[in-house]
Amino acid sequence: MINNSLAGGHAGRSTGRFWHDPAVRSLLIQASAFLIIAATAYYLVSNLVINLNARNIPIGLNFLSERAGFDIGDTAIAYTANDTYGRALIVGVLNTLKVSLIAIALATVIGVIVGIARLSQNFLVKNITRIYVEYMRNVPLLLQLFFWYALLTKALPGARDALNPAAGVFLSNRGLFLPTLETNTDFYYLMAGLFVGLAAAVFWAVRTKGIQKNSGRQLPVLLPVLGLLGIGGLLGWLLGPQNIVVDMPALKGFNFKGGIEITTEFLCLLLGLVTYTSAFIAENVRSGILSVNKGQHEAASSLGLSPARSQRLIILPQALRVIIPPTTSQYMNVIKNSSLGVAIGYPDLVSVAGTSLNQTGQAVECISLIMLVYLFTSLSTSLFMNWYNARVALAER
Amino acid sequence: MAIINSQPLPSRPAPVNNSGLIFWLRSNFFSSPLNTVLTAVCLYGLWQVLPGLVDWFFLSATWAIYGPEGNASEITNQTVAACKEAGGACWSLISVKHRFMLFGFYPQDEQWRPMVTCFLLVGMMMASGIRRFWHPVFLLVWLATLVVSFVLMAGGLFGLTEVPTSKWGGLPLTLGMAVLSVAFSLPFGILLALGRRSEMNFIRTLCICYIELIRAVPLISILFMASFLLPLFMPEDLTINKLLRAQIGIILFASAYMAEVIRGGLQAIPKGQYEAADAMGLTYWQATRKIILPQALKISIPPIVSTIIGTFKDSSLVVIIGLFDVLNTVRIAFSADPPWTPFYMESYFVGAAVFFIFCFGMSHYSQWLEKQLDTGHKA
Numbered sequence: 001m002i003n004n005s006l007a008g009g010h011a012g013r014s015t016g017r018f019w020h021d022p023a024v025r026s027l028l029i030q031a032s033a034f035l036i037i038a039a040t041a042y043y044l045v046s047n048l049v050i051n052l053n054a055r056n057i058p059i060g061l062n063f064l065s066e067r068a069g070f071d072i073g074d075t076a077i078a079y080t081a082n083d084t085y086g087r088a089l090i091v092g093v094l095n096t097l098k099v100s101l102i103a104i105a106l107a108t109v110i111g112v113i114v115g116i117a118r119l120s121q122n123f124l125v126k127n128i129t130r131i132y133v134e135y136m137r138n139v140p141l142l143l144q145l146f147f148w149y150a151l152l153t154k155a156l157p158g159a160r161d162a163l164n165p166a167a168g169v170f171l172s173n174r175g176l177f178l179p180t181l182e183t184n185t186d187f188y189y190l191m192a193g194l195f196v197g198l199a200a201a202v203f204w205a206v207r208t209k210g211i212q213k214n215s216g217r218q219l220p221v222l223l224p225v226l227g228l229l230g231i232g233g234l235l236g237w238l239l240g241p242q243n244i245v246v247d248m249p250a251l252k253g254f255n256f257k258g259g260i261e262i263t264t265e266f267l268c269l270l271l272g273l274v275t276y277t278s279a280f281i282a283e284n285v286r287s288g289i290l291s292v293n294k295g296q297h298e299a300a301s302s303l304g305l306s307p308a309r310s311q312r313l314i315i316l317p318q319a320l321r322v323i324i325p326p327t328t329s330q331y332m333n334v335i336k337n338s339s340l341g342v343a344i345g346y347p348d349l350v351s352v353a354g355t356s357l358n359q360t361g362q363a364v365e366c367i368s369l370i371m372l373v374y375l376f377t378s379l380s381t382s383l384f385m386n387w388y389n390a391r392v393a394l395a396e397r
Numbered sequence: 398m399a400i401i402n403s404q405p406l407p408s409r410p411a412p413v414n415n416s417g418l419i420f421w422l423r424s425n426f427f428s429s430p431l432n433t434v435l436t437a438v439c440l441y442g443l444w445q446v447l448p449g450l451v452d453w454f455f456l457s458a459t460w461a462i463y464g465p466e467g468n469a470s471e472i473t474n475q476t477v478a479a480c481k482e483a484g485g486a487c488w489s490l491i492s493v494k495h496r497f498m499l500f501g502f503y504p505q506d507e508q509w510r511p512m513v514t515c516f517l518l519v520g521m522m523m524a525s526g527i528r529r530f531w532h533p534v535f536l537l538v539w540l541a542t543l544v545v546s547f548v549l550m551a552g553g554l555f556g557l558t559e560v561p562t563s564k565w566g567g568l569p570l571t572l573g574m575a576v577l578s579v580a581f582s583l584p585f586g587i588l589l590a591l592g593r594r595s596e597m598n599f600i601r602t603l604c605i606c607y608i609e610l611i612r613a614v615p616l617i618s619i620l621f622m623a624s625f626l627l628p629l630f631m632p633e634d635l636t637i638n639k640l641l642r643a644q645i646g647i648i649l650f651a652s653a654y655m656a657e658v659i660r661g662g663l664q665a666i667p668k669g670q671y672e673a674a675d676a677m678g679l680t681y682w683q684a685t686r687k688i689i690l691p692q693a694l695k696i697s698i699p700p701i702v703s704t705i706i707g708t709f710k711d712s713s714l715v716v717i718i719g720l721f722d723v724l725n726t727v728r729i730a731f732s733a734d735p736p737w738t739p740f741y742m743e744s745y746f747v748g749a750a751v752f753f754i755f756c757f758g759m760s761h762y763s764q765w766l767e768k769q770l771d772t773g774h775k776a
Binding site for chain 2: 026029030033034037044045047048050051052054120121122123124125128134135137138139140141142143146147150151154332336337339340342343350354357363364367370371374375378379
């Protein structure tokens with residue numbers, strides 16, 4: 001124990017060789033880890049270069065500006081087979097976002113309803129929702145997607161005998177067709193009017209909240225908001241050329257033309273994602289509500305709040321703190337799971353990139369692009385939800 | 398002044414009946430106007446759905462195989478005709494195709510081998526749930542099981558005919574992939590979790606990058622990477638088996654999730670435990686092995702089981718890169734054989750049932766275990 005003040009003066013336990021100093025040792029370990037990883041990376045990349053040269057595949061993103069030459073069934077922006085790979089990939093990204101965002105919204109609504117229903121006192125409600133949740137959570141999403149796809153393509157009639165539940169709504173194995181408004185001048189007037197109405201409604205909602213905070217006076221919210229929206233729309237219509245045209249889908253040849261087309265693949269993926277994710281969200285909601293102390297219920301009712309108001313004002317805000325973090329990861333799962341659309345032919349990012357990969361052989365670039373896009377969306381989702389989570393988090397002293 | 402009652406007080410009304418069938422019905426179905434409405438809606442829904450379902454599932458269902466023995470196409474024709482005649486579920490599909498659904502393209506005469514493998518793996522999975530077996534020796538038993546299973550499946554030893562992995566499929570593939578994923582992703586995940594909490598900057602950054610990158614991307618992209626990129630990164634003369642590539646992909650993916658779950662357990666260990674271990678003069682690995690990990694892993698068992706369930710379900714994604722797990726075999730059972738294509742419901746029902754049984758079993762086991770392990774000093 002004499003020679004123990006070497007290299008930085010740490011109290012070494014034994015002979016005091018330099019590798020017994022924690023700081024030196026940690027540096028050594030990290031340096032060797034770095035070396036191992038750098039060597040592995042060098043080995044892999046040099047293999048890659050040899051392999052790509054042998055297969056005559058150029059490295060780089062030049063292929064993005066070449067003609068893609070394949071059709072995409074479901075496009076959010078104009079796209080034809082003559083467009084570039086770059087544009088095809090953008091169509092893919094937009095498709096991924098489209099289906100994920102709609103699925104997230106619907107799954108949240110259904111998940112909250114099912115989660116509350118799971119806690120119902122009603123025997124039937126409780127157990128039916130329980131069976132739903134258990135089934136959805138324990139069967140792989142891919143199997144459910146295959147099932148929905150088989151059901152929608154085989155059980156639904158062809159375009160000629162399409163189901164027609166309401167005027168202008170057609171459901172067949174080619175997809176769902178809905179009527180829409182033709183985008184003429186009047187359509188824009190109407191939209192502008194609605195937008196102004198919406199702005200006024202938001203202003204009213206914020207204002208009433210301020211008034212209630214300052215004076216405790218409660219002003220009606222729901223009716224004025226609906227009224228403002230209605231007045232805005234009506235004004236827009238009155239000011240415009242009053243020429244609203246409804247675009248009705250109609251059977252032409254083998255399929256419908258006009259209106260909004262929702263493809264079978266989209267419908268299927270949406271159905272699968274919504275039912276699957278809602279079960280997970282329902283469990284989050286249920287555990288969130290259960291986590292609120294019973295005393296809070298009792299305190300709320302002894303203050304004279306009605307069950308509905310105590311639920312809305314006392315229980316839910318506290319439950320949200322428990323619900324939000326796991327639900328965030330469910331939202332990210334929806335975006336990631338939408339990539340399963342590739343199995344049923346929905347042209348999402350993975351599917352488009354996969355086709356590009358097969359045509360060009362640019363495996364490294366295509367897969368890196370997929371990963372980058374997902375990395376970016378996941379990180380931004382998590383940033384947004386962290387911000388929201390911080391807003392509802394418990395404000396402690 | 399005293400008040401004296403000369404008359405006995407009137408008796409109180411009997412308490413409202415709070416047991417028995419009437420009470421149960423009232424409190425469960427009609428406790429409030431809303432509940433009564435919900436009950437009515439549910440009953441109406443069930444009335445609409447259940448009779449048809451029961452009829453399809455049981456009453457009009459067909460189980461038997463029709464047609465002369467040994468004549469496959471005639472059996473198919475007559476059985477399919479009988480199914481369509483009856484109008485209900487065609488469970489005959491299972492009777493005809495169960496071997497394919499369970500074992501895929503594995504040679505017919507050798508199918509006892511995947512069957513034994515399945516029994517071995519399921520048996521070991523169930524035995525792993527018994528706490529008495531939680532002992533290092535049990536790991537050796539597992540290792541032996543895996544070796545035996547592999548030899549059984551692959552053959553080429555002890556006079557067993559060799560069966561290439563491209564012929565493997567069905568339940569043994571799904572189970573084997575799940576078991577191997579857990580076997581590798583658990584230790585790898587532990588290392589990643591420790592690395593993420595390490596004080597060494599480089600190691601920590603490395604682990605964080607790996608975990609976050611993998612968790613941000615979908616499994617399909619990892620599987621694509623494993624099937625398209627891995628061969629490009631390897632020397633030209635080295636080809637890695639397709640099944641192995643998919644397995645590597647799943648392991649890489651599952652370990653990131655495992656790492657996060659275990660990190661949760663590590664974070665729950667009070668700082669005093671680390672300090673006490675240091676004060677005892679234990680080295681990092683001694684403290685980790687003897688003090689920290691036993692406690693952290695115990696806390697993380699329920700989420701580890703959830704991760705295992707997730708991995709088990711996710712393993713079905715290998716369908717997309719063309720492997721024949723249970724999901725793919727049940728799919729091929731109806732879709733690759735034109736006369737059987739109308740009976741997709743029956744096929745997918747079998748697939749769903751297989752996954753459901755395993756996942757439901759595991760999740761309820763983990764809930765039970767959580768109660769067993771709860772020693773009451775969580776805080």
